[in-house]
Amino acid sequence: MLSDVFGNLRLDVFPTVGMVFFLVAFIAISWRAVRASRAEMDEAAGIPLHESDSTGSKGE
Numbered sequence: 834m835l836s837d838v839f840g841n842l843r844l845d846v847f848p849t850v851g852m853v854f855f856l857v858a859f860i861a862i863s864w865r866a867v868r869a870s871r872a873e874m875d876e877a878a879g880i881p882l883h884e885s886d887s888t889g890s891k892g893e
Contacts, residue, residue, distance in 0.1 A: 869877075
């Protein structure tokens with residue numbers, strides 16, 4: 834009985850939907866990276882180098 838249920842499911846649609854989601858996310862991220870200004874990218878590149886009190890590090 835269980836094999837009949839799973840045998841009739843259309844599971845071939847899930848990889849297609851996953852690929853579409855991945856493609857949309859990839860295009861959106863790529864577009865954002867290409868269209869960003871140089872100043873915005875420099876600021877984002879320096880984020881790991883800035884010290885912050887809100888990090889909650891144990892070394893204090």
